[in-house]
Amino acid sequence: MIPVVLLTGFLGSGKTTLLNHLLRSARGTRIGVIVNDFGQINVDAMAVAGQVDSMVSLSNGCLCCVADTSDIDEMLGKLAGAKLDVIVIEASGLADPQTMVRKLLASTDTRVRYGGLVTVLDAAEFTRTHAEHPELVKALRIADLLVLNKIDRAGAATELIDTIRTHNGVSPIMPVSHGRVDPELLFDRAPELPVARQLSFDDLDDHSDHAHAVYDTVTFTSAEPMHPVLLMDFLDNRPAGLYRMKGFVHFGLPGHTDRFEVQTVGNYLRFHRSPWPRGSTPRTELVLIGKDVDATAADWLEACRQTGPVDVDDMLWVTRYLDSVDAVHEPPEDGPQAEQDET
Numbered sequence: 001m002i003p004v005v006l007l008t009g010f011l012g013s014g015k016t017t018l019l020n021h022l023l024r025s026a027r028g029t030r031i032g033v034i035v036n037d038f039g040q041i042n043v044d045a046m047a048v049a050g051q052v053d054s055m056v057s058l059s060n061g062c063l064c065c066v067a068d069t070s071d072i073d074e075m076l077g078k079l080a081g082a083k084l085d086v087i088v089i090e091a092s093g094l095a096d097p098q099t100m101v102r103k104l105l106a107s108t109d110t111r112v113r114y115g116g117l118v119t120v121l122d123a124a125e126f127t128r129t130h131a132e133h134p135e136l137v138k139a140l141r142i143a144d145l146l147v148l149n150k151i152d153r154a155g156a157a158t159e160l161i162d163t164i165r166t167h168n169g170v171s172p173i174m175p176v177s178h179g180r181v182d183p184e185l186l187f188d189r190a191p192e193l194p195v196a197r198q199l200s201f202d203d204l205d206d207h208s209d210h211a212h213a214v215y216d217t218v219t220f221t222s223a224e225p226m227h228p229v230l231l232m233d234f235l236d237n238r239p240a241g242l243y244r245m246k247g248f249v250h251f252g253l254p255g256h257t258d259r260f261e262v263q264t265v266g267n268y269l270r271f272h273r274s275p276w277p278r279g280s281t282p283r284t285e286l287v288l289i290g291k292d293v294d295a296t297a298a299d300w301l302e303a304c305r306q307t308g309p310v311d312v313d314d315m316l317w318v319t320r321y322l323d324s325v326d327a328v329h330e331p332p333e334d335g336p337q338a339e340q341d342e343t
């Protein structure tokens with residue numbers, strides 16, 4: 001039976017980064033993924049495409065709400081037919097892990113079995129998000145592996161680990177940066193998470209305080225290029241409730257023909273530059289997730305389109321937020337950590 005590992009974590013905690021790390025370091029393990037994004041555009045699926053053996057993607061809602069057990073069985077069935085060693089489900093950042101686990105345990109597909117829950121925590125945002133969303137402790141309680149990510153932005157982890165331990169006294173806690181967990185912790189040749197725990201009905205009950213009830217999502221797309229200064233003005237003054245924004249920006253300036261991936265989490269802002277995938281038409285595609293984020297945010301973005309002449313120097317406003325490629329893609333274990341990312 002193919003183990004199905006569920007990867008959860010609040011918005012922007014680093015699930016896709018971890019998944020990409022696993023895919024890059026799989027060393028022959030054949031991995032299938034189900035990627036669920038809350039917004040209309042599945043940015044996460046685009047981020048892992050090309051690296052994965054088999055993928056099913058679902059956007060515009062949380063798997064835990066929009067899919068029932070038979071839908072999940074159908075998705076798993078598509079992957080179970082392929083020769084895979086493990087299936088990883090990346091839940092959306094607002095998914096309710098209890099509901100997801102319950103639906104996976106209810107699967108009737110005899111080719112797959114539940115392989116455990118990995119919860120990714122953003123060490124830099126942990127205190128803030130857990131104060132705002134006390135219900136997130138449920139994901140700590142039932143996790144089989146807790147990945148305390150973004151240690152490079154948080155400094156000492158001892159206090160955080162002590163706090164996490166008060167909610168889960170048994171599962172391993174791995175402090176890491178850029179999702180660099182040892183793949184063998186998740187799927188060995190005989191895949192099994194280190195602590196395969198029995199979950200009680202109480203552990204899995206209660207979907208009442210699911211975080212996404214209070215979050216809105218807005219999508220913005222544009223075939224016309226964006227003006228770097230106007231877009232940076234939006235990003236520097238983004239709506240207070242906008243917790244997460246991600247996607248791709250088309251600037252279309254001479255000398256800057258690359259795709260700019262943008263990521264915000266709280267007050268963190270980063271761009272990552274890469275070539276547009278072969279055969280794709282450059283266009284801007286953004287997903288915004290937050291509280292009270294409404295159409296006015298999209299209207300503001302509409303006004304950031306490039307209408308007049310743009311100076312190449314205007315790109316300096318953007319490039320100061322460019323990540324170093326090494327910082328995002330597999331920095332050496334003892335190498336310099338990514339710089340502080342606060343805006």
Ligand SMILES: Nc1nc2c(ncn2[C@@H]2O[C@H](COP(=O)(O)OP(=O)(O)OP(=O)(O)O)[C@@H](O)[C@H]2O)c(=O)[nH]1
Binds near residue numbers: 009152270338
């Ligand atoms: N400094 C730093 N940045 C990180 C680390 N891990 C991830 N990031 C960045 O954090 C941002 C969000 O990471 P993702 O992997 O997209 O987070 P996610 O949990 O998949 O996000 P959602 O699916 O939207 O919930 C990206 O810009 C990542 O490059 C880390 O350890 N340190």
